[in-house]
Each structure stands twice: as C-alpha cells, then as structure tokens.
Amino acid sequence: MLRQVGTARRGQISLAETQPEWSYLSVQPAKSKLLSLWRAIMKKPQAAVRSRLRKQASRQEGSEKRVLSSSQVKPSTAAGLAKRQEAAWQASVSSYHLFRDTAEVMAFRENLLNWYDREKRDLPWRRLAEGEVDLDRRAYAVWVSEVMLQQTQVATVIDYYTRWMQKWPTLQDLAGASLEEVNQLWAGLGYYSRGRRLQQGARKVVEELGGHVPHTAETLQRLLPGVGRYTAGAIASIAFGQATGVVDGNVIRVLCRVRAIGADSSSTLVSQHLWGLAQQLVDPARPGDFNQAAMELGALVCTPQHPHCSQCPVRSLCRAYQKVERGKLLASQSLPGSPDVEECASSTELCQLCAHPTEPWDQTLGVTNFPRKASRKPPREECSAICVLEQPRALGGPQILLVQRPSSGLLAGLWEFPSVTAEASGRCQREALLQELQSWAGPLPASHLQHLGQVVHTFSHIKLTYQVYGLALEGQTPVTIVPPGARWLTREEFHTAAISTAMKKVFRVYEGQQPGICKGSKRSQVSTPSSRKKPSPGQQLLDSFFRPLIPTDSSNLNSMAQ
Numbered sequence: 294m295l296r297q298v299g300t301a302r303r304g305q306i307s308l309a310e311t312q313p314e315w316s317y318l319s320v321q322p323a324k325s326k327l328l329s330l331w332r333a334i335m336k337k338p339q340a341a342v343r344s345r346l347r348k349q350a351s352r353q354e355g356s357e358k359r360v361l362s363s364s365q366v367k368p369s370t371a372a373g374l375a376k377r378q379e380a381a382w383q384a385s386v387s388s389y390h391l392f393r394d395t396a397e398v399m400a401f402r403e404n405l406l407n408w409y410d411r412e413k414r415d416l417p418w419r420r421l422a423e424g425e426v427d428l429d430r431r432a433y434a435v436w437v438s439e440v441m442l443q444q445t446q447v448a449t450v451i452d453y454y455t456r457w458m459q460k461w462p463t464l465q466d467l468a469g470a471s472l473e474e475v476n477q478l479w480a481g482l483g484y485y486s487r488g489r490r491l492q493q494g495a496r497k498v499v500e501e502l503g504g505h506v507p508h509t510a511e512t513l514q515r516l517l518p519g520v521g522r523y524t525a526g527a528i529a530s531i532a533f534g535q536a537t538g539v540v541d542g543n544v545i546r547v548l549c550r551v552r553a554i555g556a557d558s559s560s561t562l563v564s565q566h567l568w569g570l571a572q573q574l575v576d577p578a579r580p581g582d583f584n585q586a587a588m589e590l591g592a593l594v595c596t597p598q599h600p601h602c603s604q605c606p607v608r609s610l611c612r613a614y615q616k617v618e619r620g621k622l623l624a625s626q627s628l629p630g631s632p633d634v635e636e637c638a639s640s641t642e643l644c645q646l647c648a649h650p651t652e653p654w655d656q657t658l659g660v661t662n663f664p665r666k667a668s669r670k671p672p673r674e675e676c677s678a679i680c681v682l683e684q685p686r687a688l689g690g691p692q693i694l695l696v697q698r699p700s701s702g703l704l705a706g707l708w709e710f711p712s713v714t715a716e717a718s719g720r721c722q723r724e725a726l727l728q729e730l731q732s733w734a735g736p737l738p739a740s741h742l743q744h745l746g747q748v749v750h751t752f753s754h755i756k757l758t759y760q761v762y763g764l765a766l767e768g769q770t771p772v773t774i775v776p777p778g779a780r781w782l783t784r785e786e787f788h789t790a791a792i793s794t795a796m797k798k799v800f801r802v803y804e805g806q807q808p809g810i811c812k813g814s815k816r817s818q819v820s821t822p823s824s825r826k827k828p829s830p831g832q833q834l835l836d837s838f839f840r841p842l843i844p845t846d847s848s849n850l851n852s853m854a855q
Contacts, residue, residue, distance in 0.1 A: 386566065386644070386645075386646060387637045387644055387646070389552075389553065389612065389637045390552045390553065390554055390566070390637070390644075390646045391552070391570075392552075392570070392573060392574070397610060398573060398574060400609075400610060401551075401574055401607055401610055402574065402576045402583065404606040404607050404609075404610075405583065405586045405587065405590065405606055405607055406576065406579060406582060406583060406586055407606065408586070408590070408606035409582060409585070409586035409589060409590075412589070412593065413585070413586070413589055414447075414589070414593075416438075416447065416451070417451060417454055417455055417458075418434055418435065418437070418438035418454060419585070421434040421458065422434050422435050422531060422532065428506070428508075428532065428533065429464065429498075429504065429505055429506050430462075430463060430464075431532045432506040432528055432532035432533065433463065433464050433467075433495075433506065434458065434532075435527065435528050435531045435532045436491070436494075436506070436520075436524070436528050436532075437454065437457060437458065437491065438450070438454055439523075439524050439527045439528065440487050440488075440490075440491050440519070440524065441453060441454055441457075441482065441487070443484065443487060443524075444483070444484055444753075445482060445483065445484070447592070449482070450482075453478070453479070453482050456478060457478060460474075460478065464495045464498050464499055464504065464506070465499055465504065467491070467492055467495040468492070468495045468496040468498070468499040468500070470492065472489060472492065472706055473706075473791060475488045475489065475491075475492050476488065476489070476706055476707055476791035477789070477790060477791040479791075480707070480790070480791050480792055480793065481793075481794055481797075483794070484753070485704055485705065485706075485707060485793070486519075486705065487519065489705065489706065490518050490519025491519060493518045493519065494517040494518050494519055494520060497516070497517060497518065498517070502516070506528070506532075508529065508533045508535070509529055509533070509535055509537075510522070510525040510526045510528075510529040510530075510535060510537045511525075513525035513528055513529060522540075522568075523539050523540060523541050526538065526539040526584070527539050527584060530575070530580040530581045530583075530584050531580075531581035531584065531585065532581070534580060534581065535580060536575055536576075536577040536580045537572065537575065537580065538568065538570075538571025538572040538573075538574065538575040538584065539571060539584045539587075539588075540564070540567050540568050540571050541588060542591070543587070543588045543589075543590070543591025543592050543595075544567070544571060544584075544587050544588060544591060545558050545567060545591075545664055546591050546595055546597065546663075546664055547587055547590055547591045547595045548567050548570050548571065549567070549613075549663040549664035550595060550600075550611055550612070550613040550614070550660050550663045550664070551607060551610060551611045551612060551613070552570065552612055552646075553612035553613055553616065553637075553647075553663060554566070554567070554646045554647075554663060554664065555646070555647050555648025555649075555652070555662065555663055555664075555665055556645055556646050556647060556648060556649070556665070557665060557666060557667045558664040558665065558666055559666060559667060560667075562645050562646075563645070563646060566646060571587075574587075590605070590606070590607075597661070598661060600659075600660055600661065602614055602617075602659075602660060611660070613659075613660040613662065613663050614660055616654070617656075617659045617660055620656050624656075648662075648665055652665060671756075672751060672752070672753075672754050672755050672756045673754065673755055673756070674755075674756045674757075674758070675714070675755055675756070675757050675758070676714070676715055676716060676757070676758045676760065677712045677713065677714055677715060677757060677758070677759050677760070678712060678713050678715040678722045678723070678725065678726040678759075678760045678762065679709070679710050679711070679712035679726075679759045679760065679761055679762065679799055680710055680711055680712070680726055680730055680742070680761075680762040680763065680764055681693055681710050681761070681762070681763050681764070681799065681800060681803040682694040682710070682711065682730055682733075682734060682737075682764050682766070683763075683764070683765050683766065683803075684765075684766045684769075684771050684772065684781065685765055685766070685767060686766075686767070686768075686771060687771045687781065688771060689783065690783050690784075691783065691784060692771075692781040692782060692783055693710075693781070693782060693783075693784070693787060693800075694710070694711065694730075694733060694734060694775070694779060694780075694781055695708040695709065695710065695779065695780055695781075695782055695787070695790065695792070696708065696709060696710075696711050696733060696778055696779045697709075697778045697779070703752065703755065704793050706791070707791050707792060707793055707796075708780075708790050708791055708792050708796075709792065709793070709796050710796060710799060710800075711726075711729050711730050711733055712726070712729070712759070713725045713726050713729045715760065722760065723742065723744075723762075726742070726762060727739055727742055730742075730764065733775060733776065733779045734772050734775065735772060737764065737766070738764075738766075738769075741764050741765065741766075741767075742762055742763075742764045743762060743763050743764070744760065744761070744762055745761045745762060745763050745802050745803060746761050746802045747759060747760050747761060747802075748761060748795060748798045748799050748802060750794070750795040750798065757795070759795065759799055761799050761802045761803065763803045787800065
C-alpha cells in the first residue's frame with residue numbers, strides 16, 4: 294500500500310499532506326522496490342486470492358439483504374437501523390472510497406470553507422438569507438432559490454428570482470397569488486411544475502402549518518409538496534442550521550472525484566454512499582455554508598469538462614487528482630514493465646463503487662473520468678400541428694387566439710396556440726387542425742390555412758416537432774366570444790402571458806422575423822420554407838444592374854403608358 298507521509302494535527306494540514314502520496318516514488322531506488330513488491334504480489338497463491346474475493350462477496354451480499362429488509366422495520370427503530378446500515382455499508386466498501394479518519398474530514402472542511410469565504414459569488418438569495426432575521430422568511434428565500442436553481446443555470450435564475458421576491462416577498466404573498474400569475478412570472482424558466490408546486494407548498498404552510506416552515510430536513514420533505522431530499526436538506530442547513538448534508542449534481546461530481554467513485558453515480562448504491570459521505574463531511578458549526586461551498590466548488594472549479602485542479606482547495610485529498618499525477622510520474626520515469634498501482638483493495642469486479650472492468654481508466658480524460666453515468670435514454674419524438682390564428686382588424690388592434698393546456702401533464706396550465714397531435718405530414722394533419730380551430734373560433738376559411746415552417750423543441754423527455762400553420766381572418770367580422778379555456782390577446786399581451794419558450798418560437802415563424810435556424814437556443818430549432826441565404830454584396834450589385842427599371846410613381850407609369 295502507498296502511504297501518506299506525515300501526520301496532521303486536528304484542524305491542520307501538514308506540509309507533507311499537501312504533497313502527493315506517491316512523492317517517494319521519485320527516489321530512484323524505489324524502482325527496484327516497486328518491481329519486487331509487484332513480483333511478490335503476483336506469486337501469491339491463486340487459491341488464497343479466490344478465497345479473499347469470496348469472503349468479500351459474501352459480506353456485500355449480506356449487507357444488501359439487510360438494506361433490502363429495512364422497509365419492513367417499524368418506524369420507531371428506523372434511526373438506529375439507518376446507523377447500522379451505514380456501518381454495514383462502510384464495512385463492505387474499500388477504505389479507498391471513504392474518509393478514513395477525523396483528520397481527513399477536518400482538513401476537507403477547513404480547506405473548503407476557507408476557499409468559500411474568499412471566492413463565493415455575491416448572489417441575491419445569499420444576501421437575502423444572510424440578512425434576514427425572521428426564520429420563516431429566511432427559509433422562504435432559500436426555498437425559492439433552490440427550486441429555481443434545479444436544472445437551471447445561476448445566470449438565468451438571478452433575474453427571475455429578483456422579480457419573484459419583489460412581487461411575493463413572503464409566503465403569505467405567494468399563497469394569495471393565482472396560478473395564472475405564478476405561471477406568467479415563471480414563463481421561460483422551464484420545468485413549469487416547479488412553480489406550481491412551490492405555490493402549493495406556500496399555501497400548505499400558511500393554511501395548515503400556521504405560517505411556519507418546518508425546521509428539519511425530515512419534516513420538510515414529508516410535509517411540503519415538491520420538496521425532495523436535496524431541497525429539504527438545503528433549506529434545513531442554510532436557513533435553520535441543521536447539520537445535514539446535501540447531494541446535487543455539483544456535489545456528486547466533487548465527491549466522485551475526491552473518492553474515485555467510478556460506478557454509475559445514478560445507481561441506488563452509489564447514491565446511498567454519496568449521501569453518506571456528504572453527511573460525514575458537513576461541518577456542524579457551519580452546515581449551510583459548507584453545503585453551499587461544496588456546490589460552489591463543483592460550479593466554479595470542479596467543472597464537468599474542464600476542471601481547474603490547480604485552483605482546487607481539496608486537491609491534496611482528491612483520489613482522482615492523485616491518480617492522474619501518479620500516472621504522469623510513472624510515464625515520465627518509463628519504468629519497464631511497471632503495472633498500474635492498485636488503488637482499491639477490493640477487486641474491481643466486486644467493488645460496487647469502482648468503474649466496471651469494461652470501462653477502463655482513460656489517462657487522456659484525467660479527473661473527468663469521474664463521475665461516470667449510464668447512457669441516457671433518448672427523448673421520445675412527437676409531432677404536433679399548431680396554428681397562429683389572428684384577427685388583424687379586431688377592435689383595439691390585431692389579436693391572436695390562445696388556449697389553455699390541461700391542469701396536469703406537460704406545460705400544465707400554460708397558454709398556447711391551438712394544436713393537435715399529428716403525423717409528420719399529410720392532408721389529415723391539416724384537416725384535424727382546421728377542425729380544432731373551428732371548435733374554438735367557429736367557421737373558418739379553410740383555403741386561408743397556410744403551412745409556414747416547423748419548430749423542433751426538446752423538453753426533458755420529449756423531442757416535439759411543431760408543424761406551424763398560420764391563418765389570418767381578413768375581411769371577416771371579428772370573433773369576440775370564445776368558449777372557456779380560450780382568449781384573444783394583443784401581441785403585447787401575448788409577450789407577457791404565461792406561455793412557454795416553444796410558443797414564442799412558433800410565433801416568430803408566423804411573424805417571419807426568424808427565418809432559418811434559430812441560433813438563440815440550443816434546445817429549439819426554427820425553419821421556414823422560404824429560408825434563403827442572403828446574397829453577397831457582389832451578387833446584389835449584379836442583380837441591381839440587370840434588374841429592369843420599374844417606376845413606382847403613378848405619374849411615371851401613366852407617361853410610360855402613353
């Protein structure tokens with residue numbers, strides 16, 4: 294085993310600890326020692342190796358059976374059982390994937406928090422939470438930010454968060470709002486069910502919990518709709534100071550690299566281990582700051598594709614970083630016949646935290662070998678025919694028809710243009726769409742319905758292609774009465790309504806303002822039949838030279854006719 298040089302005091306890291314574990318390999322005589330050690334290992338009787346592996350497999354199988362039987366235990370013994378399960382799980386895992394002693398944990402906390410105090414970003418929800426004395430208002434400020442930040446970048450959330458807190462500064466204000474108002478402010482942020490559930494939670498706090506937010510992660514998750522394990526832990530630690538760890542995408546990445554966890558990070562067993570590590574590491578004196586620091590580290594330094602390891606405050610404790618540096622050293626020494634240094638004491642075929650043998654370490658990827666995720670299932674593809682129906686001569690200006698989606702499912706409660714599920718093309722698509730339009734607005738001139746282009750928009754699990762049509766009611770008596778669930782809006786009202794980003798893309802096709810591919814969104818594509826590349830300046834000059842002179846003045850036309 295490679296051992297770390299030096300001993301750290303509690304709360305300190307010695308100079309030796311900041312050096313890689315493998316530093317003694319740089320000494321020339323170590324080459325022969327390494328070769329001797331490897332030969333001794335290779336001569337170990339195979340029967341003994343098989344016996345050791347069978348024992349490890351037996352221990353892990355027993356641990357799995359204990360975990361699976363936990364659902365049959367009475368709630369009164371749940372806390373004690375959880376501790377026993379955690380101990381059994383750690384006993385079945387190689388110490389390589391654990392924090393083995395208090396000194397490591399203390400060093401991790403101190404280094405991370407010192408870095409966070411220096412480098413943390415100035416964000417509106419942090420300022421609001423830090424300056425708020427009232428615990429319920431502080432919890433509300435954290436709650437809103439954590440819900441908005443799910444699957445959404447910080448830069449996008451800042452403006453939405455600021456407008457939200459200005460409109461509804463307290464839980465009581467949000468509870469009194471309508472769903473239409475919530476959807477309208479949330480429009481464009483995506484994952485619209487988040488806003489609806491946030492308001493449902495606010496109403497439950499006000500109407501059933503006396504206006505007080507639960508203080509612990511357990512009660513937050515149990516009592517509030519839409520609050521999962523991560524959100525509950527974030528609120529409890531940041532707002533109420535509960536020493537509970539959290540695991541989000543950033544924390545998963547940090548922990549998988551720090552402890553070289555190469556198995557699928559979305560699997561149940563790996564997820565359980567990551568939550569255990571997070572709970573072990575969280576600083577009881579500053580739990581909220583620690584959790585935010587871990588997430589900040591993943592967002593700013595330990596990034597998915599291009600991590601800045603030289604700036605990482607915990608790189609001296611990072612298994613992935615040590616593995617990369619060790620590989621560089623062995624390659625530079627060109628040690629003949631030198632094997633890979635074993636890191637995990639268990640066989641990779643048995644250790645459920647190591648990468649599968651079919652997924653070997655790629656030296657070119659460095660620390661981004663971790664984490665590894667299972668291949669994602671591609672989104673299912675659907676097609677919809679949709680129409681922008683406009684009354685250009687309506688009283689008060691041009692108006693367009695919107696209908697409201699059902700109260701559940703994709704984009705629940707939002708407004709959209711009338712649409713039907715359809716095949717990619719065909720006459721049936723046109724006829725079905727016209728019938729849908731007439732159900733909302735009465736008899737319509739079928740000959741005016743025109744196909745304009747298409748919009749491809751990818752939601753979380755659906756790739757939806759909209760075949761876009763347009764129909765302008767020219768020369769007809771304006772329609773003023775529509776059934777419930779539909780309404781006519783001016784163009785100005787449309788842009789402030791509770792509509793999805795996809796509907797804005799559809800409207801751009803109708804307006805003809807966005808020909809070709811829309812480069813403003815990676816998740817949406819817009820195309821029209823008339824999309825053409827703009828001619829070059831030279832081509833424009835030639836076109837103007839050969840274009841016949843056509844007077845636009847009426848008097849000139851008359852003189853030419855004479």
